Amino acid sequence: MLLSSFFAFLLSCRRLVRPAGLLLAALLLTQVAQAQVQLRGTVVDKDTRETLPFSSVVVRGTTRGTTTNADGEFTLSVPSLPVTLLVSELGHLKDTIRVTSAAGPLQLALATAAVALPEVKVGSYPFQLVDRAYRQMRAGYRQKFYGKAFYRQITRVAGQPTELQEVVWNVKSSNARIEGTAIAQGRYAAVPSITNFSNFSLYTRSYGLFDANADTTRSLALLSPNVVQNYLLELKGIVASGPDSTKGGIAEITFQTRPELTKYKSEGTIWIDIDSYKVVRYHMTSPNFTGSTSNPTQKFRDTQLEIEMAFRNDDPAVVVAPLEYMKVNLTANLTSPGKAATPLAVSSFTFFYDTNTTPTTIPYARVSVEDRDLAAIKALKYDPEFWANNPVVQRTPVEDEVIASFEKRGAFGTMVKKAAPKPDVQIRDGRIIR
Numbered sequence: 001m002l003l004s005s006f007f008a009f010l011l012s013c014r015r016l017v018r019p020a021g022l023l024l025a026a027l028l029l030t031q032v033a034q035a036q037v038q039l040r041g042t043v044v045d046k047d048t049r050e051t052l053p054f055s056s057v058v059v060r061g062t063t064r065g066t067t068t069n070a071d072g073e074f075t076l077s078v079p080s081l082p083v084t085l086l087v088s089e090l091g092h093l094k095d096t097i098r099v100t101s102a103a104g105p106l107q108l109a110l111a112t113a114a115v116a117l118p119e120v121k122v123g124s125y126p127f128q129l130v131d132r133a134y135r136q137m138r139a140g141y142r143q144k145f146y147g148k149a150f151y152r153q154i155t156r157v158a159g160q161p162t163e164l165q166e167v168v169w170n171v172k173s174s175n176a177r178i179e180g181t182a183i184a185q186g187r188y189a190a191v192p193s194i195t196n197f198s199n200f201s202l203y204t205r206s207y208g209l210f211d212a213n214a215d216t217t218r219s220l221a222l223l224s225p226n227v228v229q230n231y232l233l234e235l236k237g238i239v240a241s242g243p244d245s246t247k248g249g250i251a252e253i254t255f256q257t258r259p260e261l262t263k264y265k266s267e268g269t270i271w272i273d274i275d276s277y278k279v280v281r282y283h284m285t286s287p288n289f290t291g292s293t294s295n296p297t298q299k300f301r302d303t304q305l306e307i308e309m310a311f312r313n314d315d316p317a318v319v320v321a322p323l324e325y326m327k328v329n330l331t332a333n334l335t336s337p338g339k340a341a342t343p344l345a346v347s348s349f350t351f352f353y354d355t356n357t358t359p360t361t362i363p364y365a366r367v368s369v370e371d372r373d374l375a376a377i378k379a380l381k382y383d384p385e386f387w388a389n390n391p392v393v394q395r396t397p398v399e400d401e402v403i404a405s406f407e408k409r410g411a412f413g414t415m416v417k418k419a420a421p422k423p424d425v426q427i428r429d430g431r432i433i434r
Contacts, residue, residue: 038391039076039099041106043068043087052110055089056324058312060096063145063322063355065312075391090250090271090281091239115237115252126233126253129272134223136277137176137210140320145173146362147322147355148184150392153200153348153373154402155193157334161402162193165373166393167201168386171352172364175278175311175320176223177208180364185386186377189406195293195334197346198372203328204350205367207307209282220264222255223279231255238274248275264288273313278321283308289330301341303332312355326350353392 043055051072058065059078068074076085081100085108088094092110099106149171155163165188169181190196209223216224222231238249251274256267268284289303306329311321328348333341387393 036077036079037081037102039074039078039085039102039106041074041108042072043074043089043108043110044072045092046109046111049109052089052092054310054325055087055092055110056310056312057108058086060084060086061318063312063318063357065324065355066353067310067324067351069396075394077391090252093240113240113249115239126235126251127228129235129251129253129274129277130222130227130231130233130255130270131225132277133270133272133279134210134225134227137223137279138212140175141210141212143175143320143357144179144359145322145355145357146360147171147173147352148392149178149181149350149352150396151201151204151348151350152396152398153197153346154398155197155200156345157193157195158342158344161405162191163196164189164398164402164406165201165377166387167373167377168392170360170362170364172362173323173352173355174208175322176210178205178323178367180366181205182362182364183376183380185383186380187382187387188374188377190374191406191409194342195295195298195344197291198374199369200328200330200346200348201373202367202369202371203305203307204326204348207309207326207328209279209309220257220261222266222270222282222284230258230261232258236269239271248273250274250280276313278313279309279311280313281308281310289332291330293334295336297336299335300332301335303330305330322355323352325352349396351392351396 041057043052043057044050045052051068053068053070053072055068055072055074056065057068057074057076059076060083064076064078066074066076081102083099085097085099086094087097087108087110089110091113093113095108095110097106097108147170149169151165151167151169153163153165154161165186167186168184170184171181172179209221214221217226219226220230224230227233232255234254236252236254238251240249251272252269253272254267254269257265264286265288266284266286268282270282271280272278273280283306285304285306287303287305289300289305291300293300306327308325308327310324310326312318312324313321326349328350330346332344334344335341
């Protein structure tokens, strides 16, 4: 029964039930109100007790989960207790914990995993793993996921923060990419600068490891039928994923485009589960940044684009893994005739949450080069209550110096609730008149 219907039911029966019935109804209402339980905690290294950022914490057997922030902290809402959490982080052994109470913060400790090379022909093995990961991703691509994503972007020019954008999207995704978004909330801060990025989220919303609509016979993507002809691969080792280091694990494979490829260059690392062939994480850097500015005299030099994607692959019961987070960073020098080059950096982080497989009626829009991030934010009515004490926003706190810099210059647009205008003060005949 829906909560609103339950309230209506109570009101309509108010004159018919006895006090004992009212007490029972109140107890039922309390159970409804307590349907969501928020868990808080930290993931640490079992030996060093150092925190483990970007660890995965998932309710076992479901797609409900989260990642720890830069300080190893997490918050996770669950329907009820008890639950079994599956905790993992590359370089550490997976572990489970049975949670029966949310009275205090949890501390989840992971043991360091052993790294070993398999007793196979190392030269061909990474190509086999990447090829099977491609086939697994292609086979599961039809499974779509629906949920929300929190996106934060910070621009720095000459080391100083000049832009801050935060957006919550309703998002449709697959096991390889974002399929479409619909903006739900947004806020920003900015100061005058020599340049700004009007659609940097394009990279987050358009980049993917596989696209069913692309011509894979001509693809330069790592996950394609062309991996042998386009890439050099090296197996760095296999990280054990469980207590038995002789079974299963995550293969760490470095890649780089072959020297004969002159139009596209990239290098990075991909982590693949050797049992399921699911991609666990992908990290790539490339000098192939194609952005331009509205000022024809400005040029980007020495560009470096960095993209990282992580997937929620912590439970074998989940056949197709949804996105967990994405990071996109750009560094470059901005040049103008007769002026010294100005270093700039843009960083974005996207965290996916409330992910499930139930379709919605939300009109998700595919990304377009015509999209403008700030215009989309300004088109929405700012809701300060949405952002106040929002656990999803708080789990990835903005650096203190960024906030201080914007506050000092009064640069917050819809970032903060504006104070009510003060009444005019006039003094007449020695009296204050308002």
